[in-house]
Amino acid sequence: MNNKHVEVLPDKTALIERARERVLSEIRTAIERSDRATIALAGGGTPKPLYEALAKEALPWDKIHIFWGDERYVPPDHPDSNQRMAREAWLDRVPLPPENIHPMPTGAANPAVDARTYEQELQAFFELESGTFPKFDLILLGIGDDAHTASLFPGTEALQVRDRLVTVGNKDGQARLTFTVPSIDAARCILFLVSGAGKQEALDRIFAPEANPFVYPARFVQPREGQLWWLLDDAAGRNLGVG
Numbered sequence: 001m002n003n004k005h006v007e008v009l010p011d012k013t014a015l016i017e018r019a020r021e022r023v024l025s026e027i028r029t030a031i032e033r034s035d036r037a038t039i040a041l042a043g044g045g046t047p048k049p050l051y052e053a054l055a056k057e058a059l060p061w062d063k064i065h066i067f068w069g070d071e072r073y074v075p076p077d078h079p080d081s082n083q084r085m086a087r088e089a090w091l092d093r094v095p096l097p098p099e100n101i102h103p104m105p106t107g108a109a110n111p112a113v114d115a116r117t118y119e120q121e122l123q124a125f126f127e128l129e130s131g132t133f134p135k136f137d138l139i140l141l142g143i144g145d146d147a148h149t150a151s152l153f154p155g156t157e158a159l160q161v162r163d164r165l166v167t168v169g170n171k172d173g174q175a176r177l178t179f180t181v182p183s184i185d186a187a188r189c190i191l192f193l194v195s196g197a198g199k200q201e202a203l204d205r206i207f208a209p210e211a212n213p214f215v216y217p218a219r220f221v222q223p224r225e226g227q228l229w230w231l232l233d234d235a236a237g238r239n240l241g242v243g
């Protein structure tokens with residue numbers, strides 16, 4: 001794949017700085033191309049300093065639309081909410097029009113209903129024909145120690161869903177909402193951020209010539225057209241022999 005880029009940065013600070021550069025570049029390219037930038041955020045802890053750095057940028061916020069690639073099935077003010085983390089670290093600190101922030105809904109007391117609602121919101125926003133997938137300008141992703149990405153966890157049904165944009169993920173019985181594999185793969189640019197020695201084993205399996213993607217789900221992310229970036233810090237990527 002000539003659309004795959006892997007960089008190993010000396011430490012987490014350098015990783016976040018490189019990620020900031022890449023995100024700003026994708027935003028600029030998107031706005032030059034279509035006068036808007038559509039970004040789907042990752043949750044978890046790794047991207048938080050990136051979001052804090054982006055909050056310091058002077059950008060045409062009215063042209064930037066924020067989505068999420070996955071969400072814990074909790075209220076938006078819950079400590080585990082990916083929406084809450086991104087708002088506190090970034091979105092509440094910049095003059096983004098409220099209508100440009102598109103959180104995954106979690107209020108229906110039924111994850112499948114909320115997944116469908118978000119799917120319909122994406123179909124409307126991107127003016128999609130039935131059976132097509134949104135071309136996000138940028139999707140940010142992380143991986144877990146188990147090689148999950150978004151809320152696509154090993155051995156779960158969500159890994160097999162190919163006819164939906166959004167589906168219900170499952171982490172140890174806890175419901176999540178998540179982009180499906182085809183939704184991720186349709187993006188113009190996918191940017192994985194991976195930090196820490198705890199991710200070494202997962203990366204080894206994800207980058208191995210052969211391994212079962214149902215066991216190591218991040219292997220499913222194989223965009224045919226879009227750019228795939230892996231930004232790793234040395235602690236995570238030192239044994240890969242790449243980048």
Ligand SMILES: O=C(O)[C@H](O)[C@@H](O)[C@H](O)[C@H](O)COP(=O)(O)O
Binds near residue numbers: 045047071148
């Ligand atoms: O909702 C989430 O938790 C994320 O979307 C998830 O996929 C995350 O990216 C990984 O679990 C890595 O999390 P850390 O960055 O905290 O290691």
